[in-house]
Amino acid sequence: MPQMGESIAEGTLSRWLKKVGDEVRRDEPIFEISTDKVDAEIPSPAAGVIAEILVGEGTTVAVQTVVARIETEKGASIAPAAPAPSPAAARVAAPAAPLVPAARAAASAPVSVPASAPHLPVPRSFEERVRTRSSPLVRRMAAEHGVEIAALTGSGIAGRVTRKDLETFLGNGGAAAAPVPAAAPALAAAMPAAVRLVDAHVEAPAAAPWPGDVVEPMTKIRRLTSEHMALAIRVATHVTTVHEVDLTRVARVRAKMRAEFEATTGQKLSFLPFIIHAVVATLKRHPIMNAVVNGSDIIYRKRYNIGIAVALDPTGLIVPVIKNAEDLSLSGLSKASNDLALRARTKRLNPAEVQDATFTISNYGVFGSIFGTPIIPVGTTSILGLGAIEKRPKVITGPDGEDTIAIRTCAYFSFSFDHKVVDGADADRFMADLRKTLETIPDQGF
Numbered sequence: 001m002p003q004m005g006e007s008i009a010e011g012t013l014s015r016w017l018k019k020v021g022d023e024v025r026r027d028e029p030i031f032e033i034s035t036d037k038v039d040a041e042i043p044s045p046a047a048g049v050i051a052e053i054l055v056g057e058g059t060t061v062a063v064q065t066v067v068a069r070i071e072t073e074k075g076a077s078i079a080p081a082a083p084a085p086s087p088a089a090a091r092v093a094a095p096a097a098p099l100v101p102a103a104r105a106a107a108s109a110p111v112s113v114p115a116s117a118p119h120l121p122v123p124r125s126f127e128e129r130v131r132t133r134s135s136p137l138v139r140r141m142a143a144e145h146g147v148e149i150a151a152l153t154g155s156g157i158a159g160r161v162t163r164k165d166l167e168t169f170l171g172n173g174g175a176a177a178a179p180v181p182a183a184a185p186a187l188a189a190a191m192p193a194a195v196r197l198v199d200a201h202v203e204a205p206a207a208a209p210w211p212g213d214v215v216e217p218m219t220k221i222r223r224l225t226s227e228h229m230a231l232a233i234r235v236a237t238h239v240t241t242v243h244e245v246d247l248t249r250v251a252r253v254r255a256k257m258r259a260e261f262e263a264t265t266g267q268k269l270s271f272l273p274f275i276i277h278a279v280v281a282t283l284k285r286h287p288i289m290n291a292v293v294n295g296s297d298i299i300y301r302k303r304y305n306i307g308i309a310v311a312l313d314p315t316g317l318i319v320p321v322i323k324n325a326e327d328l329s330l331s332g333l334s335k336a337s338n339d340l341a342l343r344a345r346t347k348r349l350n351p352a353e354v355q356d357a358t359f360t361i362s363n364y365g366v367f368g369s370i371f372g373t374p375i376i377p378v379g380t381t382s383i384l385g386l387g388a389i390e391k392r393p394k395v396i397t398g399p400d401g402e403d404t405i406a407i408r409t410c411a412y413f414s415f416s417f418d419h420k421v422v423d424g425a426d427a428d429r430f431m432a433d434l435r436k437t438l439e440t441i442p443d444q445g446f
Contacts, residue, residue, distance in 0.1 A: 001055075002042055003063045004035050004351050009156055011035045012060040012220050013067055022050050024070065031067070032347060034220035038318070038354050041347045048072035138163050144294055145170055145235075164227060171230045221316040232378050237419040240373040243431045244412050246439050247389060250274050251409040253445050265331055271389055272308075272363060273333040277446045278437040279384065280304045280325050283359060286430040289382045290358045293421055307357030307377065308337055310344040311367075319377065320344050321357045330446055365389060371412035381421055387412035 001011050015032040024030055029041035030050070048070040055067040138161055142149050145166075152169055154161035209215050218226065254269060261269045283290045283304055291300045304326040307319040320340035322328070328336060343349050362374045365388040374385040389411040396406050413434070417427045 001033070001061050001063050001065045001067055004033070004038065004040060008035050008063060008351065009160060009162070010060055010062050013055050013057060014039070014220055015057055016053065017041070018050050020050050020053055024048060024050060034224075035351065038349050038351050039221055039312075039347050040349065044070065046070055046072050138166055141166055146295065164224070167227045167231045171227060171234060219316065221312070221318070225316045228378065229375055232375050235378060236376045236381075238373075238376060238416055239419045239424065239427070240414055240416045241424065241427050241431060242371050242412055242414045243428075243435055244410055245435045246394070246408050246410050247271065248409045249441050250438055253441055253443060256443075257445055261331070261334075265335065267331070267334045267338055269334060272337055272361075272386075273330050274441070274446065275386065275438070276306055276308075276322070276325060276333050276337065276361065277330055278434055278441075279306065279359065279361065281446075282430060282434045282437055284326070285433060286426070288422055288426060289417070289430055291381050291421065292358070292379050293381065293418065298421055301358040303358060305356050305358045307360035308340065309360065309362040309364075309374075310341050312345060318344050318349070318354060319357060319360060320349055320353050321355065323356070360384070361386065365411060371414045373414060374416050376416050376418055382415065382417040382427075385414040385416070387414065 001013070004011065011033040012035070013031055014034045016030070017032065018024055018030045024044045024047065026045070026047045027043040030044045032039065032041050050068060051071040052069040053067070054069070055061055055065065061067065139149065141147075141163065142161075147166065147169065149161050149166075152161045152165055154165050156162040156165070250271060254271065254274065258269045261267070287300045288298070290304060291298050293299075303324055306322045306325045308322065309317060309319050312318055320343070322333065322336045322340065325333065325336075340349070340353065343353075357377060358380060360374075360377050360380060360383040362372075362383060363386045364372050364374075365386045368388055371387040372385050374383045376383050389409060391407050392410045393405050394408040394410065395403050396408070397403050413431065415427055415431050
């Protein structure tokens with residue numbers, strides 16, 4: 001099981017692409033994995049024959065766990081294929097998982113508390129020490145929401161608290177928490193009010209299948225998407241405003257430069273890079289839309305990392321991120337968005353490419369939707385939704401003051417924002433500025 005990022009401690013082997021006895025080439029994909037950040041195909045480290053499969057589909061194991069053996073010598077005998085253990089069987093029959101190196105270090109090394117956090121108690125038991133050695137991502141999320149990791153029950157290797165554990169804890173209003181230590185009252189007092197209010201969470205009644213129904217477990221990415229969306233809708237105060245944008249000038253500029261652009265770059269020139277470029281320019285003039293809430297503080301990001309939602313048919317949704325979009329030209333934005341979308345659909349993204357978005361764009365218009373109300377991703381304050389771009393009859397006023405009906409290329413842009421830090425007037429000013437930027441694009445493009 002490969003390490004798909006420094007904060008990844010385990011992965012789920014979701015599907016085998018090869019079986020025992022199959023020949024494989026070096027770098028040929030042999031299995032798929034799911035982590036709490038990304039799905040990916042894993043290439044073979046060597047050419048040879050699959051001799052043994054040790055980990056079954058759906059099983060979660062620690063990084064560096066041996067999941068299969070490849071025989072690299074010609075004519076070597078192949079062990080008879082034994083059925084791979086199911087996840088349920090693995091949970092029942094497998095011995096306790098060995099500690100990963102970080103957990104072993106936690107068991108033997110003394111734990112010190114940095115001077116910047118004197119209010120956190122020093123973990124005393126082995127279990128507490130393991131839990132507090134969760135990944136940097138989990139520790140950062142816990143700090144942002146005022147949650148003490150040692151108070152949670154972890155489902156990871158050796159009891160480590162995973163991102164899923166923390167998101168479930170926050171989404172359930174703390175129902176899954178272990179008994180609260182004595183330091184909790186001071187911790188709760190320091191917690192943002194918006195996080196404390198999730199204690200009012202009410203569980204939905206369980207649904208039972210009826211005769212003839214088909215029951216299928218969620219895929220890994222569907223479970224993660226579900227948990228993230230539930231958390232996102234609970235931590236942000238969602239409001240959506242909708243503006244109609246006239247993209248006629250963008251359509252003309254695109255048509256004029258399209259043939260030369262595609263011949264020069266080999267890339268399709270869609271409306272999206274024009275919109276991303278205008279969004280970045282507008283964000284610079286409205287910095288609160290590129291910010292993140294941290295307790296009672298607002299962090300104004302100075303990098304413009306634009307997440308682009310990509311539908312993965314039929315498995316779910318993923319949001320690869322164009323990093324430092326402010327440094328890219330129209331050509332660079334087109335290449336970056338096309339490349340990330342292609343690799344997202346072919347499961348070739350790495351974890352760093354789906355992290356650290358400061359603003360997100362959801363282009364649901366490609367499916368014919370006129371407009372929607374997208375959910376704000378955790379760690380940001382706003383998201384832009386793009387409706388279908390289509391020709392519409394519009395009333396326009398000519399130079400002589402007379403009104404006429406003209407055919408214009410238009411789309412509805414919906415903008416969801418966190419009302420805790422963004423006022424409605426500010427959101428509408430942002431959208432009016434974005435609309436003007438697109439409607440007055442220079443003839444030569446951005």
